[in-house]
Amino acid sequence: MFSFHGITSSVQTWLNNTFNPTITVMIESVIVILLAIALFAALGLVLVIMERRVAAFMQIRLGPNRVGPWGLLQSTADTLKLIMKEGLTPDGADKFLFNLAPFIVMIVAMLILAPIGFAKDFQIWDINIGVLYLSAISSISVIGILMAGWASNNKYSLMGAMRSGAQIVSYELSAGLSVLSIVVLTGSLKLSDIVASQENGWWIFKGHIPAIIAFVIFIIAATAETNRAPFDLAEAESELTAGFHTEYSGMKFALFFLAEYINIFIVCAIGATLFFGGWMPFHVGSWEGFNHIMDYIPSSVWFFGKTFFLIFVIMWFRWTFPRLRIDQLLNLEWKYLLPISMFNLLLMTIIAIMGWHF
């Protein structure tokens, strides 16, 4: 059976035998960084083409189909175009912050990648406060967006940034609370523990109705946190032209664009890890034979399958729903989602204490 674990451990053994431990760690870091960047590039290209094909599918049209086989190279061509474009900086902009903002957004997206388990025993950094780390780091991206909006010296950008600030800070709460309800069940913040605890079934099935409620709230909050329609108020094409990245062009725009898709991937990966067992195959309690058959599907396929399913759902939202208004957006969070998720957390705690879950 194919497994990433074999590759990683053999690489590490070979490095340990060849170099001393310090150099081994350094070389491993470089490899990880290169892999992360490669994953980013690949994800960006794949997700953009996926978004366009999904949109086309929903909108009864064909979508990109000229560049490369089935149009698969379209986003590569777009990237090349963006690299060659001139990166304009407006006259009245705060140049330092203006140029810094896309990188901050990008770096934040990269940092969240660390504790995510892509396959069985294939994880960059299995930190014991993984969930806390995720919610802490993901809040930083709002700084990048605010920075971009402020530094652009453009009223559309500023309004987009302010909307985005209000939105991300609000929705962080219910995202955090719905994540907590899984933490309550597992009793651990470590992502590998959370995955391991789902060996006899995913939490969305084991956790009764509160887990489903938590999942629904999580997917809503995740959509809002990534500034995707119907919560794309920060960009709000028909109101603010392009919101916080109105003034960006060329590669700096591409970084924002890429970060958006990476963020979608990450929130979906988190959702898949917490509610759908991450790389854990579909197991049902004590059906040994069934579980064994499921184990034959590689763990990476399970992980990416679940993640891409969630990504598809989020794209489905985008191409179906109209956008909310800013006050409705905040009403939804503070008046509905937050109380519901608080109550849900309480319910989940009772279930966990009484041991009512499977």
Add this chain to the structure above:
Amino acid sequence: MMTNEELKNKISEMLPSATYEEGGEWLNIFIAPEELLSFAERLRYTKGLDFDSLFCLTCVDWKTNFTMVYHLTSTIHFHNIVVKVKLDHNNPAIETVCNIWRTAEFLEREVYDLFGVQFLNHPDLRRLLLTDDWVGYPLRKDYDDPINMIKL
């Protein structure tokens, strides 16, 4: 709904100095410029007339004078009249009616823009369609633009 004849009788009572033009589909009333505001108010608020909608406001350049044309209708009784006011060609000026029919604010700006008619007491009399630095008033008959105008 009042017929043209009934409207004519009613308006003759209200404003004896008004003159009429025959032959049109609707009753055409000519009044003097200084009577316009009070007459318009009475047309709008008199019970039975209730001309609450100014559906067309325009101007015609007759070379010797400008004629302001107000098409009025009532959304209650569905009768129509046309009020016309002759203005001096050299210095066209008339009271605004935008306090009575609010649609007049934009329509009068358009007439000012294209004919150069001054509307007294208009809240915001600026060019509407043309640029602020445009010279002349294009819909006047003596306006000439040898480059851009189509002549057949």
Add this chain to the structure above:
Amino acid sequence: MVEELGITAEGDQVINIGPQHPATHGVLNLVVTLNGETIKKVEPHLGFIHRSIEKMCESLSYRQFIYVTSRMDYLSSHINNHACALCVEKGLQIEVPQRGQVIRVLMDELTRIASHLLWWGAQAMDLGAFTPYFYAFRERETITTIMEETCGARLTMNYMVPGGVMVDLHPSFQQKVKEFITLIKSKIDEYDELVTGNIIFQNRMKGVGYLTAADAVSYGCTGPTARGSGVHCDVRKIYPYEVYGKLHFDEVLETEGDSFARYLVRMKEIKQSISIIDQLIDNIPDGDFQAKTKAVLKLPKGEFYQRVETARGELGVYIVSEGGTTPYRIKFRSPGFSNLSALDHMAKGGKLGDLVATMGTLDLVIPDIDR
């Protein structure tokens, strides 16, 4: 300057929406004064596509000037042509043959459906839902194909001439229209499912952009904009022209006066138009489609005013004739112009997102406003 823009408090800002902006559907510039997200003043700046059609018409003959008017409200060009043709016929006292009248009404109603469909898609897109736009275009495409077969054009038809219509119907017209009617009837339910019933959409539209009936009348609003406020103003009902007087259809009235009411009016108007087409499509009388007219038309001295109901409201054509071959003065009373003047009143106090929703329901076509 500061006072003129409506800036009264600290923190107020002015943004330019347009002339190039996704929500203005054309080259309209709105100077919007905002306090945070709340709108304090909206001031439209017009004229980016002003071609002075009225002046142009003064040098064109009564046959020629109709073609220019297709370029005003390009989404209901049939109805523009219709208004002009009717006005000239009124002056010449021409009676259009029955067949011509029925063809005209059929074309008008098809245009109305096409225009409302496009508006529906654009409205959803203004609120951030992209997909309905493509669905609307799919059905609109069928209409434009039907038009193309008969008129030879898809957007600026120039099909109606004084005395009737230019050419007879295409042989497959009846069958194609019937097919389209069956299609659209099923699609309207799909539209309602996708957009009308959507809770986000309803929240965005309800209670937004209020316009009372008295204000609607005072601002000269007509068409669905006024009917959403409960003003009885359908020209087809009040001053019937052509065969409208003999047809059975309802004037759609909603009384709420908000954006959702205006939305509902348009959606229900599509159904009314379908019913009008249903009544006529099997009863197109035989005979001439065009009355005999002279080669050179000369209107008698006098003034002629004709109004028709376009998809946006009441279009008026005011011709002042001196007895010559060209009009002395032409005025087009465009529905969009008056509807736009109410925008400031409607949007004030709302959020920036509401402005987009409100502006969408006015269904502005900028060349119609600027002329």
